[in-house]
Structure formats: C-alpha cells, structure tokens
Amino acid sequence: MTEQTASNKFDWAGPAFKARLNKRKRSQLTLKLLGLGAISIAFGMLFLLVASLVSTGYHAFTQTHIEVEVFLDPEQINADDPNRGNYRQIITDTLVTQFPEVADDRAELRKLTSILSNGAQFSIRDEVVADPDLIGQTVTFKVPVSDPYDQLNKGLMDRETPEEFRRLKNEEIANFDILKERGMVSKPLNTALITNADSRFPELAGLKGAIIGSFYALLTCFLLSFPIGIGAAIYLEEFAPKNKVSDLIEININNLAAVPSVVFGLLALAVFLGWFGMPRSAPFVGGMTLALMTLPTIIIATRASLKAVPPSIREAALGVGASKQQVVFGHVLPLAMPGILTGTIIGLAQALGETAPLLLIGMNAFITSAPATPFDSATALPTQIFIWADSPERGFVSRTSAAILVLLSFLIMMNGIAIFLRQKFQRKW
Amino acid sequence: MNDMRKIERDVKMTDTKITARNVNVHYGDTHAIKDVNVDIADKTVTAFIGPSGCGKSTFLRCLNRMNDTIDVCRVQGDIRIDGKDIHDKSVDPVQLRAHVGMVFQKPNPFPKSIYDNIAYGPRIHGLAKSKAELDEIVEKALRRGAIWDEVKDRLTQSGTGLSGGQQQRLCIARAIATEPDILLMDEPCSALDPIATAQVEELIDELHRDYSVIIVTHSMQQAARVSQKTAFFHLGNLVEFGDTDQIFTDPKDPRTESYITGRIG
Ligand SMILES: Nc1ncnc2c1ncn2[C@@H]1O[C@H](COP(=O)(O)OP(=O)(O)OP(=O)(O)O)[C@@H](O)[C@H]1O
Ligand SMILES: [Mg+2]
Numbered sequence: 001m002t003e004q005t006a007s008n009k010f011d012w013a014g015p016a017f018k019a020r021l022n023k024r025k026r027s028q029l030t031l032k033l034l035g036l037g038a039i040s041i042a043f044g045m046l047f048l049l050v051a052s053l054v055s056t057g058y059h060a061f062t063q064t065h066i067e068v069e070v071f072l073d074p075e076q077i078n079a080d081d082p083n084r085g086n087y088r089q090i091i092t093d094t095l096v097t098q099f100p101e102v103a104d105d106r107a108e109l110r111k112l113t114s115i116l117s118n119g120a121q122f123s124i125r126d127e128v129v130a131d132p133d134l135i136g137q138t139v140t141f142k143v144p145v146s147d148p149y150d151q152l153n154k155g156l157m158d159r160e161t162p163e164e165f166r167r168l169k170n171e172e173i174a175n176f177d178i179l180k181e182r183g184m185v186s187k188p189l190n191t192a193l194i195t196n197a198d199s200r201f202p203e204l205a206g207l208k209g210a211i212i213g214s215f216y217a218l219l220t221c222f223l224l225s226f227p228i229g230i231g232a233a234i235y236l237e238e239f240a241p242k243n244k245v246s247d248l249i250e251i252n253i254n255n256l257a258a259v260p261s262v263v264f265g266l267l268a269l270a271v272f273l274g275w276f277g278m279p280r281s282a283p284f285v286g287g288m289t290l291a292l293m294t295l296p297t298i299i300i301a302t303r304a305s306l307k308a309v310p311p312s313i314r315e316a317a318l319g320v321g322a323s324k325q326q327v328v329f330g331h332v333l334p335l336a337m338p339g340i341l342t343g344t345i346i347g348l349a350q351a352l353g354e355t356a357p358l359l360l361i362g363m364n365a366f367i368t369s370a371p372a373t374p375f376d377s378a379t380a381l382p383t384q385i386f387i388w389a390d391s392p393e394r395g396f397v398s399r400t401s402a403a404i405l406v407l408l409s410f411l412i413m414m415n416g417i418a419i420f421l422r423q424k425f426q427r428k429w
Numbered sequence: 430m431n432d433m434r435k436i437e438r439d440v441k442m443t444d445t446k447i448t449a450r451n452v453n454v455h456y457g458d459t460h461a462i463k464d465v466n467v468d469i470a471d472k473t474v475t476a477f478i479g480p481s482g483c484g485k486s487t488f489l490r491c492l493n494r495m496n497d498t499i500d501v502c503r504v505q506g507d508i509r510i511d512g513k514d515i516h517d518k519s520v521d522p523v524q525l526r527a528h529v530g531m532v533f534q535k536p537n538p539f540p541k542s543i544y545d546n547i548a549y550g551p552r553i554h555g556l557a558k559s560k561a562e563l564d565e566i567v568e569k570a571l572r573r574g575a576i577w578d579e580v581k582d583r584l585t586q587s588g589t590g591l592s593g594g595q596q597q598r599l600c601i602a603r604a605i606a607t608e609p610d611i612l613l614m615d616e617p618c619s620a621l622d623p624i625a626t627a628q629v630e631e632l633i634d635e636l637h638r639d640y641s642v643i644i645v646t647h648s649m650q651q652a653a654r655v656s657q658k659t660a661f662f663h664l665g666n667l668v669e670f671g672d673t674d675q676i677f678t679d680p681k682d683p684r685t686e687s688y689i690t691g692r693i694g
Contacts, residue, residue, distance in 0.1 A: 242500055312537035316600070318498055320550035320607060321527030330549075331539060 053408075057401030063190035063203060064153040065142045066116065066179060070094045070124060074136045082128045082135065087121035088113075098179065111172055115179070117144040119204040142186070144203045147395035149176055153185060156394070167394075193402060197370045198379065198387070202395025205388070207403055209370040213283045213363065213378030214352060214410075220287020220374060221294055221351050226344055228291075229298030236299070237306045238328050257296035264292045265357030273361060280362040281377035289361055290351040297350065301343020305336035338425035345418040349411050355382040381407045446471040446611065446641040447492060452506035454487050454496065461487045463665040465506075469658070474637045476652035476673065477645045479662035480688065485645045486534070488662070489613050492643070493529035494522040510611070527554050530609035534616040534645075536596035538588030538603070543580050546588040546599055547571060550607040566606055573635070574602025575628040594625035601632065605640075612636060614644040618651065630655050649689055653677050661685045 011017060070090060077085030095112045102108035120143035127141070128134050144150075148167045151157045153176070163170055179185055196206025240246045268289035272278045278285045309332045317327040358364070364383040371378035379387065385407065388400040447469040454462035462484045469475050477485040487496065494515060496502040508515050515525055527550070539546050547567040550556075557563035567584075571577040576598040580591070588599055597620055604612060614633070618626040633655050636642055646652050652659055652673065659676040661669045661684075669676060669685045680686040 310537075312533065312535055313539065314498075315495070315533060316537040316539060316603075317549075318495065319493070319526060319531040319533065320553075320603060321523055321525075322549075322553055323523045326553055330553075335540065 050408075053401045053404050056398050057405050058398075059154050059156065060193060060395075060398040060402035061190055062154075062187045063192060064145045064150040064185060064187050066145055067140060067142050067184050067186065068094050068116075069097075069138055069140050071138045072124075072128060072135050077128065077135050079132065079135055082132050083125065085125065085128070087125045090124065091116060091121055098182070098184075099175065111169075112175060114172070115145055115149050115176060117146045117203045118201055119144065119199070142188070144192070145176075145185075147202045147393055150203055151394055152176060153180075153187065156398075193399070193406075197368050198366060198384065199368055200366075202391075202393045202399055205396070205399060207381065207384060207406060209367055210379045210381045210384035210403070211406075212370045213286070214380040214382075216283035216371065216374035216378070217286040217290060217358075217363075217380055218348055218352055220284050221290040222344070222348060224288060224291040225294040225298050225347070229295050229344075230302050230340060232295075233299045233302030233306065234328060234333070237303045238324070238332070253296050253299055257300060259293075260356075261293055261354050262356040262360065264289055265360030267292065268357060269360045279375060279377070281365045281367070281379075282375050283363070283371060283378050283380065284374040285361055286358050286363050286380060287374070289357045290354060293354065293357070294344075294347040294351050297347035298340075298344050301347070302336065302340045305339025305343070306332060308339065309335045338422050341421045341425075342418045345414050345421070349414040349418075352410060352414070353382055353407065355386055358383045359386065381410070444471045445469070446473075446510065448507075448509045448512075449488075449491075450507040452488070452491060452504070452508060454484070454491060454505075455503045456487075456499070457501045461665055462491070465667040467660060467667055467670055469641060469643065471641050472637055472639070473658055474633055474642045474644060474656040475658040475660065476656035477643065477660050477662060478647070478649065478652050478688070479668075481647075483662040484665045485662050486615050488667075489531075489615055489643060489645055492611070492613055493526045493531055495526070495531065497522055527607050528609045529611045529613060530604035530607060532597075532601050532604050532612070532614040532617045534619055536593055536600050536620055538591070538596050538599050540587060540589050542585045543571075543588050543591070543599065544584040547603050547606045550603060554607060556607065570602040570606035571599075573605055573632065574598045575632055576602060594621045597621055598625065598629065601629065605636070609640065611641045611643070614642065616645050616647065618646070618648070626651070649677070661688060663688070 068091075071093070073090055073093065076087070076090050092109060092113050095115070096103050096109070099112060102112060120141075123143060124141055127139075145153070148157065149172075152159075152168060152173065157166065157168065159173065168176075176185075192204060192206045194206060194211070195208055196204055197209035199205040236246065236249065240249075268285065272285050272288060273280060313331050313335065314327055317331045322330065358380050363378065363380050364387055365377055365379065366387070367377050367379060381403065385400055385403045388396045388403060445468045447467075449465055449467045449469075452462055452465045453460070465488060477489065479485055490496045491504050491508060492510075492515075494504075496504050504516075510525075510529070513520065539549065541549070544567055547570050548557075548563055551563060551566050557566055568577065568581075571580060576595060579595060580599070588596065591599060597617060601614075601617060618629055621629060630651065633642055633644065637657075644652075644655065656673045659671065659673045660667055661676065661680075661682075663684050669680060669682045671681075676685060677689060680689060
C-alpha cells in the first residue's frame, strides 16, 4: 500500500488486486447460486402442487359409462306427457335382459340397479321428452355408472380388500365384470364435469353452476371496481390537492389492500345482506363483496401507472394549451392503460380465487342448477371446491382436485391475458 | 454563414411584448428567481444565457404560467403580455399557453402519429373547421419546422419513432401549429447535430418576423448568432440585459464578462 501511494500508481496486477477480484467473483457466484436455489425451491413446490393435483384429479376427467339398449316401453310412459313415466322400471327391465336369472329376486334386483347412476333415469327421460317419437322403440343409451363402480373401474377400489371392508360386495363386482366382458363398459371424457351443475352424486356433479357463478361474480366485481377504482385513482393522483387529508386517504387505501378478505365478507354480510336485504348466495352480491377487495388493488395499480407516465408528456400537452382534464384523458390515461389493465386483471384473478368472503355471504350452498341471472343462488369455483372437499363420497376426492385444476387454468388464462395486454400495448417514448 | 446572418440581423425598435416587474420565484425554500425586471420586445429573438441552475428555465416557464403545474412553486410579481397581467383572474392559463408556445429542452413528442402530434393543438382549440384545413395547418407547421420533407411520406407513423433531432423539430412544429405570438424555447438545440441546429436557427430567424421568440441556450455562439437581445442570469438574478452585440462585445457587469469569456459556468 505504502509503495503504491509512494509511486502514486495502482498495481492492477498485484496480489492485493487479484485477491479482491477473486473475492468479488466468489460473492457474485454465491449470490447467483442462492438465486438459483430460491427459484428451484419455488418451482419445485409448484411442481409438487400441480403433480399431486393432476395425479388425483385426472381420474375425474373420465367417467365410466355403460352402454345399454333400452326398450322405451309405451306401457311405462305417458305418451301425452313424457315427463311422467316409470323410467326407473324401464332401467330395471333393461338390466334384467342382461341378467334374466335375477328377475324375481328383489334384493338381487336392487344390487343390479345400483350399478347405474341415479341420474340415468333422468337422462333417459330428458331424451324422451326431447323426442317423444322414441316411445316404443329400442334405443341405445350410454349412461354413467354410480360412484363405487366408477371407482372400481378406475382401479381405485382394491379388489383384495376383505369383502366386509369394501363398498361393493363380491357379487356386485362379479355383475360389473360380466357387463365389462360383454363390452358394454366404456370410460369416455367426463364432459359432465363442465356441463352439469352440482349434484349429491359424484358421477353427476359438475362445475357449470360454479363457473357461471364465478363469471357473474367477477363481471359484477369488474363493472364496479374498474370504473370506481380508476376514477378514484385519477382524482387522487391528478386532481386532489396534496395535503394531510390526501396522505391519510393514501395510507388508508394501502391498508385496505392488506385487510384480510374474511373481514370484507363480514362487512358484506352485515351491510349488503343485513341492512339492504340483498339475496343470499347471489353472485351479484358476491361480486360486490369481491369489488370491495379489488378496489384498493386497482386504485394502487392505477396510481402507480399514472405516476409512471413521463412528466415530459404532460408538459408537452400542457405546453400546447391542453387543460388538465385533456392532458389526463387524452395523454396520460391511454399511456397508463396497459399498467392499469394488468393491475386490474391481477386483482380480478385474486378475486376469482377468494373463498372466505363468499362463504360468509352463503355462496357455499348446495345448488343443483346453474344460475340464470346474477341474482340467482349459485356457488363460485373456490366455494365449490370447498364444498366438494368436505363431501364424504370417494368420487369427490378426485373431483375436488379436478375443480382446483379448472380454477388454476382460469387463473393462468387471466394472467396470460394480463401479460399479453402488457406486451401488446406497451409503448416507448 | 454565421457571419452573414449576424450582418443581416437588424435590431428593430419595436413595441414591448412582455414586461416583468419584481418577479420572484420560490420552489419551497429555494429562491430561484430574485427580483427580475425585464422588457421583452415584440418580433425579436431574446436569448437567456447563464450558468446551469441560475433560473433560466424557471423564468421562461413563468411566462406561460407553466410553473403553476408544479406544486411547490410560488411565483410573485407582475408579468404583463401586451399590457395584460397574466396572473389576472380573467386570464385562463390554458388559453394563455395556447398563444405562448413552448419547446422543451428534451424532445417530447406524443406517442401518437406525426400528424396527430401537430394536429393536437389546433384540434383542441378548434382552429380548423374541416379536415382539409387541418391538413393544411399540419403541412404548414411541418414545413416551417423544417421537417416536412423528411416526414411527409410517413405522417401516420409514431412521432416517437423519429430520431432525436427530428423529434425536436417535430416539437417545434407542434408549438407553432397553434400560431402563438410568443414562442418560448428551452435549449431547443441541445439534442441536435450541427445541421439540424442550423435548420432550427434558420427557423428561429424566420419566426421572429412574426413572433416574439425567447430562447434559452448554453451556446454563446448560438446566442450571438440568433438573438437581438440577450439576458444574462446568475444565481437567480438578471445580471445584465441588453443588445446582443453589446453584451458580447462590451459587457457592463464583471460577472457577465467572466461568464462569456468562460470563467464562470
Ligand atoms: N421542480 C423544481 N423543484 C424544486 N426546485 C427546482 C425545480 N426546478 C428548478 N428548481 C431549482 O431552481 C433553480 C433554477 O433552476 P432552473 O431549472 O431554472 O435552472 P436553469 O437555469 O434552467 O439550469 P439549466 O441550464 O441547467 O437548465 C435550481 O436551483 C433548481 O434546483
Ligand atoms: Mg433549464
């Protein structure tokens, strides 16, 4: 050191310099490795989550069906009103044609009919109502089997388990195997998962009601929080005087964004349902509740994007004689739009996954038809997952995972749209 | 070329366009402009020179009340344009800025098409009754901004896609599209190459036949080339104001002398 100061020259190749160089490289390498480690852990967790969901959930994407030839006996169906008919008997008769030996044994008969889903009779009825000319004909139907047989067919029920611990007795399994041998059993894609509403029977339960409920709730949430949020943000950022009051409002909004969602649920329960007497379980009310949560997110995102617009653009517009309002709406807002949209979609994606506030306003009811309007009772995707996760039937285990996968795919889609919008509308100046 | 223009320059004794009396500007606690008094003549180019941070931009921005848009900024004193107090209640700052045009130090075109950049001002002030008239205004402004030939085939392309120098000329064209009587230019050539600078200077020379032009510049040569009057600012004070020739050849104040000879700055 003294030598260097003496000669007033730094030795760029000396050992002290080399040591410092090595130290710098080492610390940079450590940092890189730590970063890589953090990312691998994050990805590993994500992979585990998705893998476990897929490994249990994929069973729910297929459903065991049996192809049966049904004689639509005119004696059992009222031709004038096909809605009324003894379709249960028709189904029993159909199965009896496969197993003629049990025709007179009531107990055996009951075992036999338990193979088919309880909904089978209704799907046949619906077909007949749609086309009454079918009465008197023999028609081939593909009907879902009930949950235990579905589990059996998917290999989820262990045939080695002692009979008394098994849901299906040996005889029932034998019956099913006979049908299988005759080539009547198939396992097509489970479209009911999307096209049916909820049901007590797992083989019939679907997400239609939840998806439509979530859609209405998000739509309401968007229509409320987007204009109000942007309006509030524009006012606060561009027009409000900067003083103690606006500081206080700013702090409050930031705090509001961090309030646990269950609190908003309680608020909605007390105010929307309690004071205003709005309907329980309605997606509209759910959307209003979610809007309370999304608002701060949108306000914060909008203010940040407005702030990020370079001041030179404002000056340019002011310089040619634009009013404050013309500057904001003609120049600043369009430039801030990509950021605002991204923030909004991320806020909505959060709202889509929000469960607690919807539980509090009763969107976890058991509702077997999809809502026709936002004011009808409905569930939402996360609350449907909650309900299914709580159901004792084995079939709901895989359906819960499948529903989570559906929810995740909606989330990924929304985030994808956010990224797309950001890239598409990103402008340089 | 420069000398020729210097010879051409005639200091016309015209009416006073802007009078400023006891102007003080504070940014919070910073006293940026101290008791400035100045009379700026019509149809003249006035140059503001002075070391960095001395308040040239600040004073320029007082003249179109651009400082109103800065929260911490306080402007005191009397500024009159054509005898009318610009801080009078009856004066709308937005209206004022429409006829006191401004060109900023950094080129700041709107991220819109070249055409819309120019058409924006005339549109919001309703200067054109028809599309044809607007087209005409746009073409005229771009021609006067010495950029028409370069952009006439791509008027629909974004103004931000132009080079820095082209952007600055676009901004000048934008500022004159609304036909202001006063044009404030804050270091308009700091981003330009010598050729574009010469074009802008030619433009200024032409503009001053109709307008009063005030230009802030760090280039002594530029001030000497384009202006008839020069004001020298130092630490917020207007130290000396007079004919450009006199300021550069026979400065009265020692501070002016040391600045133009390169000792302060
Ligand atoms: N927005 C602002 N907020 C606070 N202080 C400011 C602001 N703008 C300018 N100032 C201060 O006012 C003084 C004058 O600044 P001004 O921009 O007018 O200088 P200038 O002469 O234009 O300098 P330059 O030649 O570097 O552009 C400086 O001390 C600066 O720090
Ligand atoms: Mg400046």
